[in-house]
Amino acid sequence: MATDQARSEHHGETYEQFEGRIARIANVGNAAGVLRWDQEVVMPESGTPARAQQLSALSSISHELLTADETGDLLEELESAALDDGQRAVVREIRRQYDRETSVPRELVEEISETTANAHPTWKRAREDDDFEAFAPTLEKLVELKREYAHHIDPDADPYAVLFADYEPYIDLETAERVLERLREELVPLIDAIQDADADLATDTFAGEFDDDDQEALARDVLDELGYDWERGRLDTAPHPFSSGTQFDARVTTRFEEDDLLGSLTSTVHEFGHANYTLGLPDDEYGTPLGEARDLSVHESQSRLWENHVGRSRPFWERFLPTVADRFPGLEGATPEAAYEAANQVYDDNLIRVEADELTYHLHIVIRFEIERALIAGDLEVSEVPDVWNDKYEEYLGVRPETDAEGCLQDIHWSHGSFGYFPTYSLGSVLSAQLYAAAEDELGDLDEDIRAGEFDELNGWLRENVHRHGKRYTTPELIERATGEELAADSFLEYATSKYGELYDLEAY
Amino acid sequence: MATDQARSEHHGETYEQFEGRIARIANVGNAAGVLRWDQEVVMPESGTPARAQQLSALSSISHELLTADETGDLLEELESAALDDGQRAVVREIRRQYDRETSVPRELVEEISETTANAHPTWKRAREDDDFEAFAPTLEKLVELKREYAHHIDPDADPYAVLFADYEPYIDLETAERVLERLREELVPLIDAIQDADADLATDTFAGEFDDDDQEALARDVLDELGYDWERGRLDTAPHPFSSGTQFDARVTTRFEEDDLLGSLTSTVHEFGHANYTLGLPDDEYGTPLGEARDLSVHESQSRLWENHVGRSRPFWERFLPTVADRFPGLEGATPEAAYEAANQVYDDNLIRVEADELTYHLHIVIRFEIERALIAGDLEVSEVPDVWNDKYEEYLGVRPETDAEGCLQDIHWSHGSFGYFPTYSLGSVLSAQLYAAAEDELGDLDEDIRAGEFDELNGWLRENVHRHGKRYTTPELIERATGEELAADSFLEYATSKYGELYDLEAY
Structure with missing residues (x-):
């Protein structure tokens, strides 16, 4: 018994030491988050060289x-110690991060970092000039470096996985x-059926010009409406809206374009979903993975849930349109149904x-x-990308x-070397439908x-079933506990066919 | 020869390694500076616990x-290596910092840091309640800890020094x-003579109420006027105005009070002086002491020079009053002389x-x-501070x-344990007069x-003689090179007696 206790006390000390170490890592990471927020939102442009060195x-x-x-x-x-579940x-x-970071040589990490730093302006110029060939060598280099990177982590696995x-x-490929x-x-x-349908939706409800200051006031209205906790956050603008921070301070950014009121509102609600997740993480686990959000798909499920299942719903527009019309009297004549539509x-011709x-x-x-x-598999050459891209869009x-420029050069991601990032957008969206359905199963129609x-009810359900767990469960475990299911497209497809079948009056749906 | 060259190459590598190390320290410090700016200017209050951990x-x-x-x-x-002057x-x-930081035990540093963290709210409450006794034990503890701290650094020196x-x-006590x-x-x-003088100065020129937004516009006007580089800075508000940043991004904060237009302008010009110094540091020395400002007195000399020698001068008000009146039409009737006065x-009754x-x-x-x-010398007990304070004010x-509350509890500094900080305010002011006189000696009346x-001429002189050197020279060397003199009160006293002798029509001056 005495030996067991001594061992357990020793483990207690070891764990404390471990916790101090990972808290420091987390704090350095969160400090970097503040620096990045600052860079995107308030930093004068000339600050870039010093900021790059600081980061x-x-x-x-x-x-x-x-x-x-x-x-x-x-x-x-x-x-090998007796630990509790948390x-x-x-x-x-931490083991997972440790294994990955120790398996990649530092020189390769630095080469990737340098290559992506230079890739960004190259990509930007190529897009401006509509000149894929100017970007192709960089893209080739990045594909090669990332293959090498994957090989270091697991030489036997599919590098894309x-x-x-x-x-x-934790979601397998x-x-x-x-x-x-x-x-x-x-x-x-x-989508074919929708494009063939003879629907006459009100598409120009939000046509017009909308003043930035009024748009900002409205963005604050919508955040008030959704219950954003201003004591632990703030709203600013950024060219590419994002949300960042911790459970003590989770900030939203959005953008205002004179002719795109709906885009600004959508972006605000989307980023609210991200920040709201962060704000639901447990305070007393700050500095450990239990106080950090699960990964990209779960994060995106939170933003999409608020953006789509709430913000694009009919009852939302019944509720919110009068607030919009208060800020923009030109919209006083609009009906909630027209806003919803x-x-x-x-869109039947959107490329972006x-x-x-x-x-x-x-x-x-x-x-x-x-x-x-x-x-990444080597089944496609970089030079073939434009044609394959265009063919697939057509198909x-x-x-x-x-x-x-409006094809395969449109996204920033590949210039970051971020191969494997895109799928998380769709997975998050699919998951948002599963979570929303599970919430309605428990709470009734919302x-x-x-x-x-x-x-409060919806958010309480999300806090209880998703937010408060941080990284306690792996993603499949978290999804299973919250929804009783595996990650799958069914809920989303049910939602989509029912909603759009009705909206476009589709016979087959 | 070959040996010398090998040695010198080896030193080159050593220096490079050293430079990498100190650049990392500087970058961590500058990152902390961004976090503190964020905390004072934009952070929601609930962010405090996480921010404290990050810092x-x-x-x-x-x-x-x-x-x-x-x-x-x-x-x-x-x-022991052959190095160039820089x-x-x-x-x-770095040797100086290293010696100081290695001589103080980490536990003492942590105890001081913990004590001051708790001292701040205690002091704040004591000031609110006008209850010195509530703060006295904390102050005693801080005096004791700081004496101990000084003893570790140099047991033979005057601890206050x-x-x-x-x-x-570098300025000796x-x-x-x-x-x-x-x-x-x-x-x-x-000051006695001024108080006895029968002068009839226009003291209510700026009496009235001034809208915050218009004050902000005017603050931007004054920064434009002085030549603030907006591409490398920004203006925000903070409860206690400060300026911070690097040569790539040096920001100004100020405050707006409805009934204190002059106070806001003064604060803006003062902080401009600090930021302008930072912006004059050499870009290519970023990350080394040569790219960092000299210490508090020199920094304060820059803020005071712009605040007093420029911003409180007669020609400044001749120039700037119309701009003020553009923003505040109520001031259209005021004369530059009345603004100057x-x-x-x-003040003959100000305690603050x-x-x-x-x-x-x-x-x-x-x-x-x-x-x-x-x-600190032990010649005064904490309990005697209020009486001694009041007696000195009277004298x-x-x-x-x-x-x-309006006596010895008014300042935050002692709650930070910052004994020895106050003198730098006066030294900076005295130095500003020396620098301004030296600039006029060279450039003629300004x-x-x-x-x-x-x-441009004045600022060019400051850039050339102060800013661009960073910490290359010790403070006495810097002062000697810029002014040909030691630090002394003469220039300030000449400036003060001449200016106020004329303003208050003092016979003896």
């Missing part, structure tokens, strides 16, 4: 702390692929992912997924890009709540 | 990097004392340091200096505080330039 110093420090022998020793000792989850998460796991560590294939199979005919218009509706969006993702997978979406501007 | 992690990392054996070994090796200065600066050197490493005594001796009778009013004019200000400092010096300023809103 690089923090990133090196974090890497060195994580990959130090002390971390490895502590992990090993704790893996501690075991913490050790699991390894890269995908950087963004989504087969599951992701199954979901994306299913989306393609079901959405292509649904405008917010859910399915970030402007897509919630159905065609997934086909944009499927195309990128198929292409980047083939690139899946019935529209062919006339330039690469339309009345939304119509009353009452979001 | 504490960065501070520990920085301390560990600086005090590591590797730093000591590199310093030792470089101190490198030698860098080594000198050691503490002073934390803020002003005797010099500081000589300057402050001289200020007291000369300013007490000058209001900006230079010497931060509201003091440029003459009485120094007596506020002298009082604090005398008291904190006696406290030097002819006004006696009726409460400790009144015409100011009246024309032409600040």
Whole structure:
């Protein structure tokens, strides 16, 4: 007994030491988050060279702390110790990061980092000049470096699966692929049917010019309406809206364009979903993985749930349109139904992912997924990308890009070397439908709540079933516990066919 | 020869390694600066607990990097190497920090840090309740801890001199004392004479209520006027205005109070002076002491130069009053002379340091200096502070505080344990007069330039003689090179007697 107790006390000390170490890593990471927020939102442009050095110093420090022998020793000792469930989850998460970061040589990490730093301006110029060939050598180099990177982590695995796991560590690639294939199979005919339908939706409800200051006031209205906790957050603008922070301070950014009121509102609600997840993480686990959000798909499920299932719903517009009209009296004549229709218009000629509706969006993702997978597998040459891209757009979406600028050069992701990132957008969206359905199963239909501007029940359910767990469970465990199911496209497809079948009056749906 | 060359190459590598190490420390420090700016300016209040942890992690990392054996070994090796002047200065600066930080036990640093963290709310409450006794035990503890701290650094030195050197490493305490005594001796009778004079200055020129947004627009006007580089900075508000950043991004904060337009303008010009110094540091020395500002007195000389010698000058008001009147049409009838008088009013009943004019200000400092010096020396008990404070106010300023809240509890500094900080305010002011006189010696009278809103010559002189050197020279060297003199009160006293003699029509001056 005495020996057991002594061992357990020793483990207690070891765990404390381990916790101090990972808290430091987390704090350095969160400090870097503040620096990035500052850079995107308030930093004068000339601050860039110093900021790059500051971020690089923090990133090196974090890497060195994580990959130090002390971390490895502590992990090993704790893996054979008697820990509680939370501690075991913490050790699991850090082990995973440790193994990945220690397996890639630092020189390769630096080469990737340098190459992507230079890739960004090259890509930007290539897009401006509609000149894919100017970007092609960089893209080739990045494909090669990322293949090498994946090989270091797991020489026996499909390299694309390894890269995908950087963004989504616990969902296996087969599951992701199954979901994306299913989306393609079901959405292509649904979108076809919509395009063939003779529907007369109110698409110009929000046409007009809208003052920035009034748009900002309205963005604050919508955040008030959804219950954003201003004591732990703030709203600013950024060219590419994002949300960042911790459970103590989770900020939203959005953008205002004079002729795109709906786009600004959608972006605000989307980013609210991200920040709201962060704000639901447990305070007392700050500095450990239990106080950190699960990965990209779960994060995206939160933003999409609020953006689509709440913000694009009929009861939301019944509730919220009068507030919009208060800010913009020109909209006083609009009906909630017309607002609902405008917010859910399915485009038949849109080439641009970030402007897509919630159905065609997934086909944009499927195309990128198929292409980047083939690139990493070596089944596709970089030089073939533009043609394959355009062919797929024609096949899946019935529209062919006339330039690469509005084709395969449109996204920033590949210039970051982020192969494997795109699928998480669709997986998150699919998951949001599963979570929303599970919430309604438990709480009953939520339309009345939304119509009353009452979001406490829904948010309470999300806090209880998703937010408060942090990284305690792996993603499949978290999904299973919250929904009783595996990640799958069914809920989303049910939601989509029912909603759009009604909206476009489709016979077959 | 070959051996020499090999040695020199080896030193080159050592220096490079050293430079990498100190650049990392500087970057961590600058990252912390961004976090503090964020905390003061934009952070929601609930962010405090996480921010405290982030800052504490960065501070520990920085301390560990600086005090590591590797730093000591590199310093030792470089101190016997053939280095150029700039490198030698860098080594000198880091050696000084290294020696100080390695001589104080980490536990003591942590105890001080914990005590001051708790002292701040205690002081704040004591001030609100006008209850010095509630703060006294904390103050005693801080005096004791700081004495112990000084003893670790140099057991043979006057502990106050050691503490002073934390803020002003190269000006010896005797010099500081000589300057402050001289200020007291000369300013007490000058202020007496002013109070006895029968002058009828226009003191209510800026009486009235001024809208925040218009004040902000005017603050931007004044920064435009002075030539603030907006591409490398920004203006925000903070409860206690400050300026922070690097040569790539040096930001100004200010405050707006409805009934204090002059206070806001003064604060803006003052902080401009600080930021403008930072912006004059050499870009290519970023990350080394040569790219960092000299210490508090030199920094304060820059803010005071712009605040007092420019911003409180007659030609400045001749130039700038129309701009003020453009923003506030109520001031259209005011004359530049009336603005000049209001900006230079010497108060005869002010108890509050931060509201003091440029003459009485120094007596506020002298009082604090005398008291904190006696406290640290053990010549004064904490319990005696209120009486001694009030007596000195009566003696030097002819006004006696009726409460400790407007007496010895008014400043935040002692709750930070910052004994030795106050003198740098007066030293900076004295230095600003020396620098301004030296600039006029070389450039000729600057009144015409100011009246024309032409600040390039003055700023060019400051860039050339102060800013661009960073920490290359010690403070006395820098002052000697820029002004041909030692730090002394003469220039300031000449400026003060001439300006206020004329303004108040004093016979003896």
